[in-house]
Amino acid sequence: MSLLEIDNVTLRFGGVVAVNQVSFSVEEGEVFAIVGPNGAGKSTLFNLVSRFYDPAEGDIRFDGKSILSLGSHEIAGLGIARTFQNIELFEQATVLQNLLVGRHRHRKSNLVSQALFLPGVREEERQHRQAVEQVIDFLDLQAYREKYIAGLPYGVRKVVEMGRALALEPRLLLLDEPASGLSVEETQDVAFWVEDIKKQMGITVLMVEHDMHLVASVSDRVLALADGKMLALGTPPEVQNHPAVVEAYIGTTEANEKVPA
Ligand SMILES: Nc1ncnc2c1ncn2[C@@H]1O[C@H](COP(=O)(O)OP(=O)(O)OP(=O)(O)O)[C@@H](O)[C@H]1O
Ligand SMILES: [Mg+2]
Numbered sequence: 001m002s003l004l005e006i007d008n009v010t011l012r013f014g015g016v017v018a019v020n021q022v023s024f025s026v027e028e029g030e031v032f033a034i035v036g037p038n039g040a041g042k043s044t045l046f047n048l049v050s051r052f053y054d055p056a057e058g059d060i061r062f063d064g065k066s067i068l069s070l071g072s073h074e075i076a077g078l079g080i081a082r083t084f085q086n087i088e089l090f091e092q093a094t095v096l097q098n099l100l101v102g103r104h105r106h107r108k109s110n111l112v113s114q115a116l117f118l119p120g121v122r123e124e125e126r127q128h129r130q131a132v133e134q135v136i137d138f139l140d141l142q143a144y145r146e147k148y149i150a151g152l153p154y155g156v157r158k159v160v161e162m163g164r165a166l167a168l169e170p171r172l173l174l175l176d177e178p179a180s181g182l183s184v185e186e187t188q189d190v191a192f193w194v195e196d197i198k199k200q201m202g203i204t205v206l207m208v209e210h211d212m213h214l215v216a217s218v219s220d221r222v223l224a225l226a227d228g229k230m231l232a233l234g235t236p237p238e239v240q241n242h243p244a245v246v247e248a249y250i251g252t253t254e255a256n257e258k259v260p261a
Helices: 042-049 072-078 095-101 111-116 119-138 154-166 184-199 212-218 236-240 243-249
Strands: 004-013 016-026 031-035 057-062 080-082 172-176 204-208 221-226 229-234
Touching: 004 042, 016 042, 016 057, 016 229, 031 042, 031 212, 042 080, 042 172, 042 204, 072 080, 080 154, 095 119, 095 154, 119 154, 154 172, 154 184, 184 204, 184 212, 212 236, 221 236, 221 243, 229 236, 229 243
Parallel strands: 031 204, 031 221, 080 172, 172 204
Antiparallel strands: 004 016, 004 057, 221 229
16 A cells, blocks of 8 residues: 555646646655656645645545544644745754654643652653654754754754654654755755655655755656646656656746856
């Protein structure tokens, strides 16, 4: 059974068909990339999986069960974590605090026992710290642990956002343009991390990305979208060389190449 199934999903915004009869499945343990020109419907697909939008048609299943009856606050509880194209972190909180927020779905103790600081709470807090410290080590964020988000460079915020999603220990990680705005070196780090997230942590990754070098180096399969419609689905070379994909990119000014700083 596939981990995530997008089954003939359509979503309209007024006259715009942002997602048009899209179907694909993401298998457990793979890195699946979605590519396509601006406005193709990539982030909208993420917002559908996150339950921010209801599809007009179709079904979305996670682990074999439809998630359309769930609210967006219940998605993390299933083990689905995401990052946002425009980074969403608590600006006036530290890196550590932001990562602890990512642990939300694992909190068992209620507010009363937390207020009384019962023994179980202390143990639970220790486990959260431990999980978050592992994420900090994995992403090399030690130097930023106590720093406030508001004062951090863009590239570091981007990594913290990935960390916040990882701290949830998800089964499925949705990354919306993890390399956008990053330098060549930072993008290489993202490639290594995505590989390790898949191989060492066993987390399935669904990624939207414009950088075709990154997509080709880390993805098992790629879906190309344009104007909400599926153009091609296959291995990175199959999709990159597909005539419909080549045509969709002609005349667009997609930033596929990064110029070393
Ligand atoms: N909340 C919304 N209200 C109205 N239209 C929207 C909304 N969100 C997205 N759209 C439209 O839906 C289409 C798909 O947008 P989407 O953000 O999914 O594109 P994308 O593939 O993520 O593009 P980009 O590469 O620029 O991030 C676009 O035409 C966009 O203008
Ligand atoms: Mg987008």
